[in-house]
Amino acid sequence: MPSMINIQRRRLLKFTGLTAAMAAVYPFLSYAEGMIGMGNQASSDFDPDVEIELKQEVVDIPIFRGPETRVWKVFGKVLRGPETAIVNHAESYIAPTIQLQKGQKVRIILKNNLPAQSILHWHGLHVPSKMDGNPMYAINQGQTFVYEFKVLNRAGFYWYHAHTHSVTAKQVYSGLAGLFIVSDQEEQALDLPKGEYDVALAIQDRTFDDQNQLYYNNHMMQRMQGFLGNQIVVNGQPDYVLPVASRAYRLRLLNGSNSRIYKLAWDDGTPITVIGVDGGLLEHPERRAYIMLAPGERREIWMDFSGKAVGTELTLRSLSFDGSMSGGMMGGMHGGMGMGMMGRMRGRMMGGMHGGMMSGGDLPLGGDYAVLKVRVSKQVQAQDKLPERLSAIKPLRLQDAANADSPRNILLSMRHMSALLNGRSYAMDDIRDDEIIPVNTLQAIAFDNGFSGGMGMGGMMMSMPHPMHMHGEQFQVLKREIDPRFRAGYETVEAGFVDSGWKDTILVMPGEKVTVLKPFNDYKGVFMYHCHNLEHEDMGMMRDFLVK
Known part of the structure; x- marks a missing residue:
């Protein structure tokens, strides 16, 4: 320190x-x-x-x-x-x-x-x-x-x-x-679940040693991939069980992990009904078989336990997916080996290095494991109805952006033991001309994670998912584009994106470019943008916008 x-x-x-x-x-x-x-x-x-x-x-x-x-x-x-x-x-x-x-x-x-x-x-x-x-x-x-x-x-x-x-x-x-x-x-004004039926859940992963102490070792592999713990904790508690009544709940989910990405689904196949994202309620509920939740992102979901007997248990799991170190040269070298397999290899290696404390070895990125358990503990009578309309959201339009014809492109890359944005590492005194933004303007910004080429680590292709966060006012997602070389891995996650409403963090997969519309209203000064894989942020994958 x-x-x-x-x-x-x-x-x-x-x-x-x-x-x-x-x-x-x-x-x-x-x-x-x-x-x-x-x-x-x-x-x-x-x-x-x-x-x-x-x-x-x-x-x-x-x-x-x-x-x-x-x-x-x-x-x-x-x-x-x-x-x-x-x-x-x-x-x-x-x-x-x-x-x-x-x-x-x-x-x-x-x-x-x-x-x-x-x-x-x-x-x-x-x-x-x-x-x-x-x-x-x-x-x-x-x-x-x-x-x-x-x-x-x-x-x-x-x-x-x-x-x-x-x-x-x-x-x-x-x-x-x-x-x-x-x-x-x-x-x-909405009749959404309130009080004890409105539950906020912070999902994180941690590793504890045999003396119950938090274990964190900033070794090279951990810095490059991001910390992966071997135990899921919810609201700071391991093996979390949420007791519920037989009625509807509003569950607010935060991915507060350093780097772990979750693919969340109910184990009984019940669809996940999303009512809110980072910046509040959606206009209408949206249903998904699963939802992706990257570090820094939030989702609010409606879950109705009515009709379920006391003692019924449901598990919210993170399903397997391909975080994709495939495509390009890495695809050729590893035969399309996905992040799940890479994570397991990494876990075994780290386990050998650290006396069995496998940093993510038991829970590899892209693996299948339980996140939390829900247990119906009491019967109640309730007449819960999910509103068809939740909120009014004015959509932002590309034609209203000050740079509609030339979105600001931000290239995400891992190179020479550094995590970079447009080839630059973080410095407090290094605001460039293309990072200066007029106040009270709408800006089109594209996060490019190898979609246009240019990713690399030395002479090798190295691409990882990056959850990109921008400080200040929230943004709306305009479009996603994927390099066809990464299509196979992308198909394991794309149905879980919820890009409606207001966002402040967006997951950008390998080979993907995500374009957003972000207002810069009201306040002048310095506002950060960075990867919310916290190890990547600390490695330098963070920059400042100067709003003037």
Whole structure:
């Protein structure tokens, strides 16, 4: 950790030298205020409806029998406003759930009591640049950062997590992530399941050693593929069982894993009814045999357990799929070998290297395994009916984009032990001309994961799925295109994409190009875009847009 912090400090010295020049060109930017370790204080002219204190601490919690597990945990307290704004999870490493209403003004006071720098990002929220949790604002142990913003987002299932430069993966893995739920009048007018029948579920994978401690080793293979744990945990609990009544539920699913992608389906073949995605409710329910859920993505589903006897059990599984290191040269070298087989080989290799703690060996990427179990525990009488219309969403149009004739193309690549965007690695002081965007414009952006060629690792073709996330306002998906060489693997996942509604994270498969329409409204400043495979992000697959 100290060596990483020293690297950050050296970069900041270089970064600080650019402050005067940047301020002259972009006077609205105040980089001096945003240097690592400077913190941020409350504004005298900001009158919050809700004020929350979040403290980050190192604690031991009981996850298994035997020794307690050391984690980095967030504790929340409401200082002003309704007590329901915070729900702490005392016996889990999961950070508090924050519950707010659209239109509320919120002040969040982050106190860092960890032996490291840290900062939190509000994933999916449309907030000012300085309140977004950019790594440049990381605070030291003992320091405080005060966030102040108005909740502009529609009702939806958002989340928050650490976003500290080069150590985001380890910090999120250690416990620095929580749920963020926003409600509004449109949603409240619907007769959707509420209270105990509205359940949020954070799905993650972890590896624990024989002393019940979290195991994370940043070895080369883990960095290149991303961390894969050998155990699924839900809301911080292993072998998770959700007790339900015989009625309809609203289940909110978050993929909070570092890198694992899930292909979720009910084991009895019941279709999954999707009612919401990253940015809230869809216009109409959509049914899928399975749904793909990449790191950072959320799905809200309607599940009706009425008519099922007490004791009935259902399992939500992740089905097998081909993450595809096939196509091109790798396809020729491995005979079309998919990510599932590659993951199993990797697991066996890592198991040998690490004394049997197979980082993903028991649960390879693209394997088939249980995620959580649902057990009907009581009978109730309910008249639940799924609304045919859920929300009104205005579709964005390509012809309204400022760059309709020339979408911004972002090439995703793994090369020379680096994860790159348009051949560039992350740096705080490296905004290029093609990363400057006029405020209050709609932009067409294409994420190209080898569709147009150009992927590579040395002289070899190396392509992996990349869940791409953009900070700031959410976007809509315009189209997907797939290189025919990757078609066989792609067919194992494509029926599970839910591209309707508002999104902030999009899974881009090998050989695929996904074009989205993203507004850049209201706020000027620096907003990140990056791969939400957190190991890839820490390897440099992250850049900044400058909105001016």
